[in-house]
Amino acid sequence: MPFRTGGAEISTPTKTNREVVMRLEGGCYCGEVRYVAEGDPMMQAQCHCRECQYISGGAPNTFIAMPAAGFSYTRGQPKQFHAQGSRTRVAREFCANVARIW
Ligand SMILES: [Zn+2]
């Protein structure tokens, strides 16, 4: 049964071998960019690094890491930003219309 949290729809489809995988669907506020992330979550955590502080406004960034192979944009293309002089080489993707990262 799908449910919503933080703008993302989460469901747990069952594979034929009875393993449960996670499926996240979400997107930006205006709806131009949509994504799906499927697979077994690799970790969930809070990050307190400087890059995440910039994005969150100071609070820890809470996230789930999903396999890259199961991630794709299903609508639109995000704009990408690389912080100048960043030692961590963090790239952020967001909707250019609403300037929102999700
Ligand atoms: Zn948007």
Ligand SMILES: [Zn+2]
């Ligand atoms: Zn971080």
